[in-house]
Amino acid sequence: MNEYAQRIGRLQQKLQAHQLDGMMIxxxxxxxxxxxxxxxxxxxxxxEGEPRFYxxxxxxxxxxxxxxxxxxxxxxxxxxxxxxxxxxxxASGSAVxxxxxxxxxxxxxxxxxxxxLPHVVWKDGSxxxxxxxxxxxxxxxxxxxxxxxxxxxxxxxxxxGLKPGMTELELMSAVEHYIRLHGHIGVMRLRGYNQxxxxxxxGAGEAVARPTYFDGPAGGQGLGPxxxxxxxxxxxxxxxxxxxxxxxxxxxxxxxxxRTAVIGDLPDDLRQAYDVSEAIIRSVESMLKPGxxxxxxxxxxxxxxxxxxxxxxxxxxxDDQVKFLGHGIGLEVDELPVLxxxxxxxxxxxxxxxxxxxxxxxxxxxxxxxxSYAVTDTGFEKLTVSxxxxxQL
Amino acid sequence: MNEYAQRIGRLQQKLQAHQLDGMMIxxxxxxxxxxxxxxxxxxxxxxEGEPRFYxxxxxxxxxxxxxxxxxxxxxxxxxxxxxxxxxxxxASGSAVxxxxxxxxxxxxxxxxxxxxLPHVVWKDGSxxxxxxxxxxxxxxxxxxxxxxxxxxxxxxxxxxGLKPGMTELELMSAVEHYIRLHGHIGVMRLRGYNQxxxxxxxGAGEAVARPTYFDGPAGGQGLGPxxxxxxxxxxxxxxxxxxxxxxxxxxxxxxxxxRTAVIGDLPDDLRQAYDVSEAIIRSVESMLKPGxxxxxxxxxxxxxxxxxxxxxxxxxxxDDQVKFLGHGIGLEVDELPVLxxxxxxxxxxxxxxxxxxxxxxxxxxxxxxxxSYAVTDTGFEKLTVSxxxxxQL
Numbered sequence: 001m002n003e004y005a006q007r008i009g010r011l012q013q014k015l016q017a018h019q020l021d022g023m024m025i026x027x028x029x030x031x032x033x034x035x036x037x038x039x040x041x042x043x044x045x046x047x048e049g050e051p052r053f054y055x056x057x058x059x060x061x062x063x064x065x066x067x068x069x070x071x072x073x074x075x076x077x078x079x080x081x082x083x084x085x086x087x088x089x090x091a092s093g094s095a096v097x098x099x100x101x102x103x104x105x106x107x108x109x110x111x112x113x114x115x116x117l118p119h120v121v122w123k124d125g126s127x128x129x130x131x132x133x134x135x136x137x138x139x140x141x142x143x144x145x146x147x148x149x150x151x152x153x154x155x156x157x158x159x160x161g162l163k164p165g166m167t168e169l170e171l172m173s174a175v176e177h178y179i180r181l182h183g184h185i186g187v188m189r190l191r192g193y194n195q196x197x198x199x200x201x202x203g204a205g206e207a208v209a210r211p212t213y214f215d216g217p218a219g220g221q222g223l224g225p226x227x228x229x230x231x232x233x234x235x236x237x238x239x240x241x242x243x244x245x246x247x248x249x250x251x252x253x254x255x256x257x258x259r260t261a262v263i264g265d266l267p268d269d270l271r272q273a274y275d276v277s278e279a280i281i282r283s284v285e286s287m288l289k290p291g292x293x294x295x296x297x298x299x300x301x302x303x304x305x306x307x308x309x310x311x312x313x314x315x316x317x318x319d320d321q322v323k324f325l326g327h328g329i330g331l332e333v334d335e336l337p338v339l340x341x342x343x344x345x346x347x348x349x350x351x352x353x354x355x356x357x358x359x360x361x362x363x364x365x366x367x368x369x370x371x372s373y374a375v376t377d378t379g380f381e382k383l384t385v386s387x388x389x390x391x392q393l
Numbered sequence: 394m395n396e397y398a399q400r401i402g403r404l405q406q407k408l409q410a411h412q413l414d415g416m417m418i419x420x421x422x423x424x425x426x427x428x429x430x431x432x433x434x435x436x437x438x439x440x441e442g443e444p445r446f447y448x449x450x451x452x453x454x455x456x457x458x459x460x461x462x463x464x465x466x467x468x469x470x471x472x473x474x475x476x477x478x479x480x481x482x483x484a485s486g487s488a489v490x491x492x493x494x495x496x497x498x499x500x501x502x503x504x505x506x507x508x509x510l511p512h513v514v515w516k517d518g519s520x521x522x523x524x525x526x527x528x529x530x531x532x533x534x535x536x537x538x539x540x541x542x543x544x545x546x547x548x549x550x551x552x553x554g555l556k557p558g559m560t561e562l563e564l565m566s567a568v569e570h571y572i573r574l575h576g577h578i579g580v581m582r583l584r585g586y587n588q589x590x591x592x593x594x595x596g597a598g599e600a601v602a603r604p605t606y607f608d609g610p611a612g613g614q615g616l617g618p619x620x621x622x623x624x625x626x627x628x629x630x631x632x633x634x635x636x637x638x639x640x641x642x643x644x645x646x647x648x649x650x651x652r653t654a655v656i657g658d659l660p661d662d663l664r665q666a667y668d669v670s671e672a673i674i675r676s677v678e679s680m681l682k683p684g685x686x687x688x689x690x691x692x693x694x695x696x697x698x699x700x701x702x703x704x705x706x707x708x709x710x711x712d713d714q715v716k717f718l719g720h721g722i723g724l725e726v727d728e729l730p731v732l733x734x735x736x737x738x739x740x741x742x743x744x745x746x747x748x749x750x751x752x753x754x755x756x757x758x759x760x761x762x763x764x765s766y767a768v769t770d771t772g773f774e775k776l777t778v779s780x781x782x783x784x785q786l
Contacts, residue, residue, distance in 0.1 A: 058604035185620035211451035226645025252619025
């Protein structure tokens, strides 16, 4: 069975378990995941039987790429009749229960679907597709491994050019130029509404410790209110922590990693905090195996941060602390599982998770480390290949 | 009256005209437009009176930046009670009619709002905010002018390094590196569901003439099915058209322009098609003044393309032709007005429009030109400053 058939099959198991008749997939990333093609259209996955990809544009390219059968989407008004030709459920006139990606589907698009498919009862299927995507195949993990190799090259290349007085933006630009030339697709995809991720956050000193809207432990100052995150134009000085939280997207798959650097040396307390972040990640690694509950990883790390006297600085500061230790990565940067309280998924082979213990010191900077891991049958594979330890230049 | 008060005032006029009690703004770009801050939260704009920005994160940064009054968002369950404190409509228990951005708001977020605000009757307000944003202020136009200056520098810099055998991706990377160092925010924002725009499309010969899902006349081949648009790894050869459709985003505002280049010379028919694209843009310029209906610009250009015997090649080829000549730009790349049949907006001072007549030759390439213009009281200002004419290297 090919990879796409396996993915469809796993989604179908969930549809059956929830007594749904099928799922209407509309989002570009989910379409790509399930068909191998990101063309515009609707993929109907019945709870049993073959899916069909109704493509508006480009039919020609979808036919080249898609593992699912492609049909040109006719007039949208006639979509119901078109579905009835291939799915008997739609011909009977009785109710059909379909899931859709309510976490990303805009209300306007949903209302249009409702108007042309009046017999459909709609349910939120966001978690079904997100849980399907949570378990990666060897081929997907290979893509992330390749992204990890490229981001390491970008890091070393950027570090080689780093000098005092260089701005955060200049350092970020060096990373971005390297990854793009090495195949970064030009965008880091994110699922959450209104969330944007550039190619990460590079920031030093007080700038990177500023509170942000960004749903992460360190968002950065940014270039201004129109992009209130990531690198600023602030020059990087000696003896302040430089947070290098970067990623790239190769063949659709992202990597996410963080290293902390300094030109010169760090004050003792920041150096100690960095050491705690490494101690946390080592300790969490020992728990990274099938069966561990995701929330345990976060709660364990929180205790370690508190025992080190750094609870107030852990994963942000004060009101702006975030309450997680890491997140799944794959086609998007904010995948399942989330390592946070209440996420009681047991770890499973094939999960890929970025783990990022960090400490924020207002006015002074952020220190920490982030590695990405694949959970294996017996433990984990560390996908991140960059050198660890505080990087002193 | 300051700029933000004017923007709110114009939206309020529309709310009143549609007999709405207010609008709940949720999207990051709309929040930035109306408050000057892109922090996460909800902006309630009543049809009359002062708006309030209920901020989840970061309250501190919103307080620094927002022109609207900021209140920390309490528990989401208590959002109704919080609104009632400041808006008497919510205290009475009778129905309140609010617009929301149904074109971008995900169903899940909407359902959460419905559950905590059960007395609200929701209406689609997408066009109200999009029409408000359609008319730019002098300050907004100044941002786009600055973006135009930077993209011209990027173009000249990239052309200076262009050699046969260079890949599309390498040429694109040169543009991207230049604009980023000059303040490009790192993302080009787009409103349409599933649509992505990188920093444009650079493509040569057959690669750029391939059909794509992208809602534009030339999407490009891309690096693979995971990013089926824009630059590919194909080397650029002599005597083939190189489409350089690029943009950048400075202080939140985008520019969009296209130039056609060739190393050597073009075959006569492609050169003639390029000349027709310039003739179209010159002719359309003569109609660019207040009062002209948007669709007239497209229909006029279509007649010119057909009279030149190039109707089949205009704005894509065959099934993959798009039916517009241009689009508004501003904080997003796909703003109003659209220059397409059925868009009967009369041009108004303050509209900013990218106009992009292009011709696609399957297997051979795409030629054309794109300039961005501000409509003025008496005509237009061309914001694009790059040299025109086929660029021969």
